[in-house]
Amino acid sequence: MKINFIGGLKTVMSNRDSIHNYFGWPTSARLKNGKIAVGASGFRLGHVCPFGKSIISYSDDDGETYTAPAAVIDTVLDDRDAGLCPFGDNGLIFTSFNNTVEFQRKTNQKCANSTKKAYIDAYLDNITKEAEQKALGNTYRISNDHGVSFGPLLKSPISSPHGPIELKSGNVLWVGASYKNGNDIMAYELDPTDGKMEYIGEIDTSSIKALGRIPCEPYAIELDNGIILCHIRADRYDESSAFTLYQSESSDGGKTWSEPIQILEDRGGAPSHVLKHSSGVLIATYGYRDLPYGIKVMFSYDGGKSWSEGKYIYSNDISGDLGYPSTVELRDGSLLTVFYAHIDHDGEAVILAQKWRLEK
Numbered sequence: 001m002k003i004n005f006i007g008g009l010k011t012v013m014s015n016r017d018s019i020h021n022y023f024g025w026p027t028s029a030r031l032k033n034g035k036i037a038v039g040a041s042g043f044r045l046g047h048v049c050p051f052g053k054s055i056i057s058y059s060d061d062d063g064e065t066y067t068a069p070a071a072v073i074d075t076v077l078d079d080r081d082a083g084l085c086p087f088g089d090n091g092l093i094f095t096s097f098n099n100t101v102e103f104q105r106k107t108n109q110k111c112a113n114s115t116k117k118a119y120i121d122a123y124l125d126n127i128t129k130e131a132e133q134k135a136l137g138n139t140y141r142i143s144n145d146h147g148v149s150f151g152p153l154l155k156s157p158i159s160s161p162h163g164p165i166e167l168k169s170g171n172v173l174w175v176g177a178s179y180k181n182g183n184d185i186m187a188y189e190l191d192p193t194d195g196k197m198e199y200i201g202e203i204d205t206s207s208i209k210a211l212g213r214i215p216c217e218p219y220a221i222e223l224d225n226g227i228i229l230c231h232i233r234a235d236r237y238d239e240s241s242a243f244t245l246y247q248s249e250s251s252d253g254g255k256t257w258s259e260p261i262q263i264l265e266d267r268g269g270a271p272s273h274v275l276k277h278s279s280g281v282l283i284a285t286y287g288y289r290d291l292p293y294g295i296k297v298m299f300s301y302d303g304g305k306s307w308s309e310g311k312y313i314y315s316n317d318i319s320g321d322l323g324y325p326s327t328v329e330l331r332d333g334s335l336l337t338v339f340y341a342h343i344d345h346d347g348e349a350v351i352l353a354q355k356w357r358l359e360k
Contacts, residue, residue, distance in 0.1 A: 001281075001299055003311055006334055006355035009343075012038050012057060013069050013351035019116070022046050022348035025324045027162045027273075028338040029084040031092060033146045035060045036328055038338050039082030039094060040351050042069055045116060047321065048107040050123050054079040054096035056147060063328070063336045063353055072096075072150055075135035076127050078104055081324070083140075083163020087172055087192055092147045095140040095156070095163040097179075101132050138179050142192050154195040158186050161324055162219050162273050168226075173200075173254055175220040175230050183209060185218050185232060187254035201255040203230065203248045208260055212237050215246070215260070217271040224276075227251050229304045231284065232260055233270035242266045243289060247304065263307055269296055273326035278333060281358065285313065285337055287323020292316065295325045295339050299358070313354055318342045321349060330355070 015021040024047070026040035036059040044052045054073035057066040073079050073096045083095035105124055111117040138159035141150040158176030167173055171189055174197070178184040186202040205215040217233040228250040236242045244267065246260035264270075269288040277283055282300040284307065294315030299308045313325070314337075322341035330336055334357045340349050 001308070002359050003297070003313065004357045004359055006357060009314070010063070010353045011350055012066050012338060012353050013040055013042055013055070015043060016347065018043075019045060020051060022049065023351045024340040024349050025081040025161055026326065026338050026340055026351050027082055027084045027324075028326045028328045028336065028353075029086055030328050031086050031146050032088070032090055035146065036063055036336070037084055037092070037147055038066065038351065038353075039072070039084045040069070040340070041080045041082055041096070042351070045120065046348065048078060048099065048104060050076070050078050050104050050120060050127075052078045052080060054082045054094070056082070056094065058147065062330045063355060072141060073139055073153065075139070075153070076131045077101070077135045079139070081159070081161040083161060085164040085166060085172060087166040088170070090144055090146050091192055092143040093140055093164055093172065093190070093192060094143070094147070094150060095138070095159070097138040097159040098135060100136060101127050138176070140195075142195060151195075156188075156197060158188060160219060161217050161271055162326055164190055165220055165222065167222050167253075173220060173222075173228070175203075175218045175254065177216045177218065183215055185215055185230075187250070200253065201250070201257065203232070203257040203260060205232070205260060208232070208234050208246060211242075213242050219271065219273050220254075221274040221276060221282075223303055225303070227303070228254055229274065230257070231263075231272035231274060233272070234262075235270075243270050244268045245270050245272050245286065249304070264310070269310065271324065275327045275329065277329055277335075277358070283327055283335070283358070285325035285327050285339075286310075287325065287339070289320035289323070293318070293320045293322055293341075295323065295337065295341075297327075297337070313337055313356060314339065314341065314352070316341065316343070318345055333357075
């Protein structure tokens with residue numbers, strides 16, 4: 001298969017005229033009304049930042065133009081990864097998570113810019129324990145009008161960068177990392193009428209942990225035969241960082257799962273988002289953090305039993321702080337992949353989009 005690019009990179013979200021100009025960890029999705037939504041964390045000072053907001057933009061012309069980003073989840077804490085799950089006739093679940101004040105303060109001690117460090121410390125000093133506990137956790141909000149308005153802030157026992165998925169049955173399945181123990185990968189059913197979540201099962205990741213690797217940041221997809229395929233990011237505890245992908249499958253709706261198998265070489269890339277194209281091809285996009293840094297894509301023509309070699313959609317030699325791609329199929333069968341990256345040595349990360357077509 002050959003990748004043919006359609007036009008150049010588009011910047012979906014940035015804020016170059018402000019110090020709050022870091023954007024990361026996006027998700028793209030086709031809403032039930034046909035619009036494309038892009039969620040992300042933005043208006044930040046950097047990778048860890050208490051000013052982070054989880055935001056959303058929309059496109060009604062298949063990714064040619066986007067609305068200005070608006071905040072959906074903006075707690076007193078560092079609101080991060082934005083996941084999107086369209087459901088029903090007009091629903092949208094928007095997910096995020098945040099960090100403790102203590103974690104943010106420890107990270108801020110490493111800040112080399114004294115003015116920025118003082119700015120962050122002053123803000124953190126004003127967050128009360130009560131406000132922290134009210135906001136802390138894996139968060140989500142539900143819309144029943146295609147993302148025009150959202151309901152109250154809810155808490156989830158799990159998190160994942162790209163959020164839950166809607167199954168063919170209409171049920172919403174969320175496979176994510178446990179809040180209590182981030183190394184456990186669990187499956188829950190989410191009822192979007194009231195936000196209640198019911199535990200279904202979990203993936204036994206002991207074989208991953210036995211290698212000193214950290215299983216995290218899963219994403220699941222339901223195949224035409226009802227099998228649920230899940231990709232799991234795995235890192236190492238030491239600085240070498242495996243940064244690779246494992247795959248597990250469930251044939252009973254997420255109650256039981258196969259033993260995860262490694263599908264990329266060590267340092268091959270992560271985390272993954274998987275899309276089933278109208279042609280039947282599975283398309284997995286993921287970040288690659290060795291030179292040349294970039295966004296890669298691999299394909300499966302047999303329902304995930306095997307995967308092609310990864311190919312670049314985007315690359316640079318600027319920063320390995322990039323990734324979290326997700327892909328939407330456009331009306332003509334072409335593809336739109338959204339991700340975050342640094343596009344110059346002096347600027348912070350922005351949200352980017354690249355259109356492309358898969359051809360034999």
